[in-house]
Amino acid sequence: MRRLTATTAAAGAILVAAGAVADLLPTATAITAVRRLCPTLAGRGDPGHVALTFDDGPHPVATPLLLDRLDELSVRATFFLLADQVLRCPRIAYEIGRCGHEVAVHGLRHDAPTRPWRARTDLVRAYETIVDGTGARPAWYRPPYGVLTTSRAAAARRLGLRTVLWTSDGRDWAAGADGDSVARRVLGSLDGGGTVLLHDSDVAAVPGSWRSTLDAVGTVVGHCRRQGWVVGPLRDHGM
Structure with a gap:
């Protein structure tokens, strides 16, 4: 009986491990080269439009400052x-x-996909x-770190959320970043x-890293406008 119990437990552990591996297979979408093969997932939209997106907020200091800056830029x-x-x-x-x-929805918290069985609940x-905090019903989902697992993708679909990643990353979260490096x-x-x-x-970056974002936004928007591209949210991106 003990041998049977041990065998059953081992088989269960193997199944759990296999399920976790299978759940993580789609994480290749976090790799830039892979995202190029999935243009819609990467956020490729109207050629005359650039979607401007921000993750990880709201922040008590950074977000109000950014809202003011975006308002100045219209x-x-x-x-x-x-x-x-x-x-x-x-x-x-x-x-x-x-x-x-x-x-839009980034997640419950900024965590790695270590518990696939909690993906839907979270x-x-x-x-x-x-929804309760903003009064708006989001249409988009972006997983933390850009890691889209099978369980996360399924949970987003059940909520009617479209998953979108990105085509250009300023790496404003990195140590040593400044407005010039982010814009470049x-x-x-x-x-x-x-x-x-x-x-x-x-919250998931070097403390104070949002300052480089504030410094870069005007340069990014100005460049886009000189190219004749309209800068706006995903809802206007033609996806």
Whole structure:
């Protein structure tokens, strides 16, 4: 009986491990070269439009400053919110939508996909928290780190969320980044129809990294306008 129990337990462990591996197979979407093979997933839209997106907020200091900067530029963007941050900064979360920006789902918290069996529960909680906090119903989902697992993709579909990643990453979260380096990285890979990834928070980054984002936004928007591209949220991206 003990031998049978041990065998059954071992088989169960193998199945759990196999399920976890299978769930992680789609994580290749986090790799730039792979995203190029999936243009819709990467956020490829109208060639005359550039989607401007921000992850990891809201942040008590950075987000209000960024909202003011975007208002000065007469630009609207898409904000991928973390539910934990919405609970910490409910007034700012509401202000994002009130200012005319689009809210989207980034997750419950900024974590790696280590618990596939919790993906649906966590995403439902994140979605409901963001709806309650902003009064808006998101249409988009972007997984933390750009890691789209099978369980996360399925959970997003059940909620009616479209998953979108990015075509240009400013790496504004990295140590040593500044406004010039962030703008150069974005513009070095950006063309019409692209989706820009920046961050209005440092909850998963170097402390204060959002300052480089604030310094870079004007340069990015100015370049896009000189190219004749309209800068705006994903809802206007023609996807």
